Amino acid sequence: MGGDYAPEAAVKGAVMALDAIGSDSRIVLFGDEEKIKSVLASEGCPAERFGIVATTEVIEMGDHPAKAFQAKADSSITVGFGYLAKGAVDGFASAGSTGAMMVGSMYAVKPIEGVVRPTISSIVPTIAGRPALLLDVGLNVDCKPEVLAQYGLIGSIYAEAVLGIERPRVAVLNIGEEETKGNAQTKATYELLKAESRINFVGNVEGSYLFSGKVADVIVCDGFVGNTALKMAEGLYRINTALGCRNAFWDAMNYENVGGTPVLGVNAPVIIGHGCSSPQAIRSMILSTEQVIKADLTAKLQRAFQN
Amino acid sequence: MGGDYAPEAAVKGAVMALDAIGSDSRIVLFGDEEKIKSVLASEGCPAERFGIVATTEVIEMGDHPAKAFQAKADSSITVGFGYLAKGAVDGFASAGSTGAMMVGSMYAVKPIEGVVRPTISSIVPTIAGRPALLLDVGLNVDCKPEVLAQYGLIGSIYAEAVLGIERPRVAVLNIGEEETKGNAQTKATYELLKAESRINFVGNVEGSYLFSGKVADVIVCDGFVGNTALKMAEGLYRINTALGCRNAFWDAMNYENVGGTPVLGVNAPVIIGHGCSSPQAIRSMILSTEQVIKADLTAKLQRAFQN
Numbered sequence: 001m002g003g004d005y006a007p008e009a010a011v012k013g014a015v016m017a018l019d020a021i022g023s024d025s026r027i028v029l030f031g032d033e034e035k036i037k038s039v040l041a042s043e044g045c046p047a048e049r050f051g052i053v054a055t056t057e058v059i060e061m062g063d064h065p066a067k068a069f070q071a072k073a074d075s076s077i078t079v080g081f082g083y084l085a086k087g088a089v090d091g092f093a094s095a096g097s098t099g100a101m102m103v104g105s106m107y108a109v110k111p112i113e114g115v116v117r118p119t120i121s122s123i124v125p126t127i128a129g130r131p132a133l134l135l136d137v138g139l140n141v142d143c144k145p146e147v148l149a150q151y152g153l154i155g156s157i158y159a160e161a162v163l164g165i166e167r168p169r170v171a172v173l174n175i176g177e178e179e180t181k182g183n184a185q186t187k188a189t190y191e192l193l194k195a196e197s198r199i200n201f202v203g204n205v206e207g208s209y210l211f212s213g214k215v216a217d218v219i220v221c222d223g224f225v226g227n228t229a230l231k232m233a234e235g236l237y238r239i240n241t242a243l244g245c246r247n248a249f250w251d252a253m254n255y256e257n258v259g260g261t262p263v264l265g266v267n268a269p270v271i272i273g274h275g276c277s278s279p280q281a282i283r284s285m286i287l288s289t290e291q292v293i294k295a296d297l298t299a300k301l302q303r304a305f306q307n
Numbered sequence: 308m309g310g311d312y313a314p315e316a317a318v319k320g321a322v323m324a325l326d327a328i329g330s331d332s333r334i335v336l337f338g339d340e341e342k343i344k345s346v347l348a349s350e351g352c353p354a355e356r357f358g359i360v361a362t363t364e365v366i367e368m369g370d371h372p373a374k375a376f377q378a379k380a381d382s383s384i385t386v387g388f389g390y391l392a393k394g395a396v397d398g399f400a401s402a403g404s405t406g407a408m409m410v411g412s413m414y415a416v417k418p419i420e421g422v423v424r425p426t427i428s429s430i431v432p433t434i435a436g437r438p439a440l441l442l443d444v445g446l447n448v449d450c451k452p453e454v455l456a457q458y459g460l461i462g463s464i465y466a467e468a469v470l471g472i473e474r475p476r477v478a479v480l481n482i483g484e485e486e487t488k489g490n491a492q493t494k495a496t497y498e499l500l501k502a503e504s505r506i507n508f509v510g511n512v513e514g515s516y517l518f519s520g521k522v523a524d525v526i527v528c529d530g531f532v533g534n535t536a537l538k539m540a541e542g543l544y545r546i547n548t549a550l551g552c553r554n555a556f557w558d559a560m561n562y563e564n565v566g567g568t569p570v571l572g573v574n575a576p577v578i579i580g581h582g583c584s585s586p587q588a589i590r591s592m593i594l595s596t597e598q599v600i601k602a603d604l605t606a607k608l609q610r611a612f613q614n
Contacts, residue, residue: 127546127549127550138482141482141489141490142490142491173535175445175448175530175531175534175535175538182448182531183448183449183529183531184449186531206535206538206542207534207535207536207537207538207539207541207542208538208539208541208542208545209542210539210542211539211542211543211546212542212546222490223482224482224489224490224493224532225531225532225535227482227514228480228482228513228514228532228535228536229514229535229536229539230514231482231513231514231515232514232515232517232518232536232539232540233539233543234514234515235513235514235515235516235517235518235519236518236540236543238515239434239518239519239556240547240552242434243434243552243554243556245547245550245552245554245557247550247552249546249550250552
């Protein structure tokens with residue numbers, strides 16, 4: 001149970017998710033058992049509807065992620081990753097310390113063999129109605145072209161398996177459409193993706209078409225550019241909301257409806273929620289975790305990188 | 308007279324600008340004299356109200372900018388830069404070939420001594436009501452920290468002289484507020500700007516606060532990131548307009564009201580207009596050129612880099 005409003009928001013969100021998940025799915029809660037049961041009671045929800053794993057420690061936002069992950073061995077994140085690594089749960093999501101979630105992803109479940117650098121991605125809405133996937137959105141801020149090219153393949157597999165997009169169009173986020181445009185990094189990435197026969201590479205996409213849905217379903221960029229784009233969109237969402245401009249497109253930009261950030265390229269489904277997650281956001285996060293598990297994404301990624 | 312709708316849009320925009328410029332300013336039009344006079348006649352505007360310099364060639368969008376700038380010696384851009392370089396006009400603006408405008412800036416009026424790389428910038432609106440300056444927005448896509456640090460000084464001088472902002476707050480566009488956040492480039496830039504005593508450096512600004520006006524008046528980034536941010540904003544402006552979300556904030560995002568992109572760090576005022584400039588956009592471009600001239604920006608920049 002992590003996040004700024006843990007465990008209340010997390011437990012309430014889990015209760016909200018109960019009616020939406022499949023009958024063959026089970027939500028397991030990691031955290032302070034007493035508090036979890038107390039929130040469940042106040043929600044009028046029988047504790048038996050969940051698996052509960054009692055933990056006693058909390059990795060705080062101020063903690064050093066790697067040190068705390070080890071030192072606080074009975075924190076919900078450390079215990080959760082232990083369950084994930086041994087297959088006792090099929091996926092793990094938390095709105096707790098992002099740093100600790102990354103430590104768990106990299107050292108407990110580990111990168112898929114062949115993946116140079118795992119990545120975090122974000123689903124962005126488009127006015128065409130179907131979602132697009134932007135990656136990386138903040139993990140690797142200095143990316144080699146080889147890493148970005150792998151993101152193209154990872155993103156393509158995710159878009160097909162999880163978002164249900166057939167032959168997803170993969171593009172490089174760039175400052176011009178032409179092959180010769182861009183900085184040294186994007187030009188080299190373009191060449192590598194052009195040679196990648198397993199994806200439907202459509203070339204460059206400019207920032208102006210990021211949310212149009214017209215050019216690409218999977219948009220590849222380094223973590224600096226992706227994080228900036230995402231934060232800019234969040235800022236403009238807040239401005240629009242304050243100015244009374246609301247509609248389905250901008251509502252879809254609201255992180256509460258996005259369901260967290262999948263960590264891609266590691267040996268199990270991991271989803272990182274927004275620190276200030278509301279119950280609604282936790283519900284979305286749980287549902288997207290279930291979706292990634294049921295899409296068998298990890299096995300599909302592992303097979304792709306076997307060669 | 309350049310731009311997709313030249314010379315009609317350019318001449319009409321110049322006519323619109325007449326009533327807004329100072330009584331001591333004079334607009335000089337470079338282009339096909341006959342066509343210019345014909346549009347002026349159809350607008351009911353006496354040709355005497357303008358200076359007109361007849362040119363016979365046009366640098367097309369498909370032309371190689373550097374080659375065309377030399378080969379088409381009687382194009383409006385080449386002739387205009389000749390006038391600018393010898394001081395026969397005080398500033399030069401065109402919605403014609405961006406590439407040729409840059410060639411003219413770099414080889415006819417030349418970079419200010421001490422400026423490693425001139426830059427192009429964009430004024431962005433904020434919900435606080437006062438504009439901010441983003442630079443670079445597309446010229447230098449692979450920037451050394453030293454170049455970004457100079458942008459901080461150049462932007463600060465522009466914001467003070469042209470936008471009238473006292474002690475403008477200068478920030479690095481980054482993926483976190485803390486000094487230690489970012490990629491190799493932004494971390495090194497942070498250190499250099501912190502040591503620059505002539506500016507009011509306020510640290511990092513995240514993309515979410517780019518349009519808030521809360522953190523910074525001058526936002527420094529490389530041309531890849533800046534161009535992507537600008538194009539993303541343009542795309543979201545179009546989406547908002549299509550969805551019927553209009554208000555003063557988003558209207559200010561409309562390039563027609565922005566008035567073109569100043570080239571900063573060269574020895575004379577140069578403003579590049581949007582290729583598809585409407586008369587309204589041309590009017591804004593002319594007014595912002597007058598503003599840069601009257602602010603004595605070039606001399607202020609030259610003095611700053613003398614040391």
